[in-house]
Amino acid sequence: MWKIAIVDDERQVLQGMKRAIPWDALDAEWAGEALNGEDGLELVRSAQPDIVITDIYMPVMNGLDMIEQLRKEDFNGKIIILSGYSDFEHARQALRYNVSDYLSKPISIPTLKAILGKVIQELAGEEEKRIKQDELEQKLRMYEPFIEKEWVKSAAAGTLESSYRSGESLPQPYRFWTETEHVVIGIDLVRDIRASELTLSDWNLFRFAISNIVCEVAQEFFSSFEYTELHSTRSVLIVHSEAGSNKEQLVQHLERLGVQLIDCIKNYLKLVIRIGIGGIKAQWTEIPDSTEEAFRAIDLRDKRIACSYDLYAYGEAMQSDSGAIVMRPTKFYFELAGAIKSSQETQAQQLVDEFVGQLEQQTGITPDYVQMLAGELWGIFAYCLYEVGMVLDEMFPSELIAKEMIGLTRPKDLASWLKDKISSICSSRQWRGNSKHRQAVDFMTQYIHEHYADEMTLADLADKVYISRNHLSIIFKNMTGETFNNYLTRVRIEKARELLMERNMLVYEVAERVGYKNVPYFSTLFKKLTGMNPTELIK
Template sequence: MRIVIVEDEAPIREGMEGILKKLNPSYELAGKAADGIEGLEVIRRVKPDLIIMDIRMPDMDGLTMLKKLREEGVASKALILSAYSDFSYAKQAMELGVSTYLLKPVKIQELKKVLKQMEEEVQEKNHQGTLLSLESMTRSALTGILEKTEETAAALEKKYDIKATDPMTVFIIWLGRFYDERKDIVLRILGEVDGHVQGFSSVVTAFPERTQCTMVLYHMEQDRDWEAYFNRSVVPMLLSNTDSKAVCVWDECGGFYELEESRKRIRRLLEWSLSLGNGKIISERRIADIPVYPLKYPPELSLRLKQSVIKGDEKEFKACFTEFLNYCRDQVHKPKDIKEACITFLWTALNTAREYITFEENELEVPELLEAIMNAYTWDDVGVSMKRLFDAIMAGGITGKQEVSPLIARAKRMIEEYYSQGITMEEVARKLAVSPEYLSRQFKKETGISFTEEVRNVKVEKVKTLLLGTSQNLIQIAAMTGFSDPKYMSKVFKEEVGVLPAEYRQMNS
């Protein structure tokens, strides 16, 4: 497989070259480029099988480069490696036929799997002349590697009596992570439908890499509503035999060579299962008849979520998530709006945890979580990703704190308990039966800050909590946290946080 790398960061560009050689010595690096303009020249010249590219690059970004190549008829497969998970990028990439969109930093095993899949597709395309079965030709048409040649058209018409412009329908049963355990029963049901129902012919095949089974219908009787028939007779069988894990999607196209575009539309239709569920077929016709509403949930819910993270209240944490899901599902919303709301909700929890507690974020793999939500087709998928985040935050708790002696630990607890009463180091030293000088020296030695700085930090953190968790005014908050007046509290707060209390509340509300 001949590959071109288009990446503006030299370390990544050179590193990718080394990775490709290690993954498979047969991979041929046909060229490298540092931006879209240079990439255009290299790709036009070497005509690679695969383009590995970034999106944001100087002079010309990756998607603009790819659009120009597509307009010129360059059909090289494309793999995007990007640090950006913006929905608009993913949408444009899909429309340009990008095979896979991976978020940086990329896992080697994940990259290896994707490259192997692409190599198989390239090999299938290169050996297209030997394609004999209708299933092989249909798979090639769906994946976009079937070329529009006279030989192909002749084989379709002479061997299978299919004209290139005969109407066709694609019926996809998506199984997600239940594919391996449910695909056989789904394929059996589709085969029985094909064998027993009169009025159409079909090709049934499976796509393990997309965790779905596909039935392509043709030579259909034109006086029957086949979508309604499948909704009434076939979908209930599929759901009952997959424990309702299947999502069924229906799309109609104008001919064999339009199957790839149909598959792309189905990928977008699949996301509507978040709004419509999986009880019926999802199709363009069904979506057109359903009113869609803006997705809104009250700001108080975000505030409650922040409070639950700050307080470590796992029960309230889960209650907020459940309530959020109910807002998403109580009306029909655009999938894009739902996913953006999910990511916003995720970031609210994550950023609050970053600010108020310490947890093992290195093991969380945030880019992977974001990608999983972007690619989710069911609430089960979204729930798995969100639960991973919630469990990491709640299980992590406050970790990584510096170990201190029992004496300093007791002093810190007393500060936490009496900070609002103007407690002094002398009072704490007396209660701990040590001299103020010794306590001061040990406190600085073990924590790195002075006793007074610790009291100040605790007060500022309590002010933050009250600003986010209550509607108290600054006068009340100053009194509750032991500051002499709100002006002095605001001065100290700005020195520590960088903004005034009112600005902090507004920024986080």
């Protein structure tokens, strides 16, 4: 209930107000009374009313001085002045103190009720905004770890936009990066017989277990590090050391850490991993380079650190047999995974073209290397689709894919094969109708049909279904065949046509009923969608 306090030096006024205010109708209650401004201050401080009705001319302390002090103390409640004097200077002061209304005595009961109703409506609106703001802040606090995790992943993969590559743009927990050196340990889970028998849901459990093991073992060697998954079977551990620290000792710790990780994951999870150690970087913006070097070390398997361990270190002279440097860019994998998950077919095709174009410029690309790339990328496809509720094996039999991969011998073969599969995935019924996306779109369409007259944006609904605005826009278009705004407009115009055909309302009334305050704009949309003016339906 809303609490109302009254400050007035006339007891008759106080008693009259208490009787005149329709408490139940306003969902309000009496918060107390005072006979002067000084007592009024104490009353407001103790009772914290939502509304204060006060006179100006009172003994000890007048109403304006009381209001000034309340505002200095950050009292944000509504204040209504009810005075027997109408004075311009007082009214101007009242405006400066953010007073809701300035009324003259005597006041009629209907006017008092109307003023209080208006003020309470303002309070209700402000309360609703506060609740939404609190919910948003709570949601942001809840999502903060996930946002930071995605930031670390982008920093490792090299997909941060240029505007985020300055020290000032570092999230607070990672500001220390500007004062340390960095090295990336790349972790690649081997798809052996045991791993290939795991279901995708089992993969999630093992990924979680690997994360725990990596972080627990890393604590034995380093105090500052971050672990993040990149895609499919690959993840990274970003290690930080004090600038100028002993490089030889750092390398020894990295090598011992690598050996222990391989042993622990083999002993506890019965899984096999390969580990690559990238170069040490002085700047945090060079972390993506260390990531690429770590996985290049794994791919080329040239500089093995320990016998009988798949543990490799990056060397500046690492080249293919023909002398060309061969890389599988982590950034490409990362961006391609994001494009597929959000069904951005055109972007995914462009990424493939750019990557294969770079690949064709290198010499020494063997059929085995092309087929290895195809296998890695197919694993990324499978993982991405699983995250949005689809199973790739149900769309493409694994035997068929294996046969197709054998025929891939040149980079352009890989490009054609990848682009064909991307088109098939993005246009498939399973993609358009997968359960997670369908549930979100069903909620949206139902919400539009129930609240078409309200102001709403795609961002509003994105908050309700916990999907980013851009991603939700793509999903909605894929499912319905039209944009969110077009769908909302069509629903509104169809409802408007129904109302007009009943011939009980004027055009402007119908426009307001379906959510349009601008009648000419409504008429333009109506004719565009129906082929006739709204006035033609009510003649």
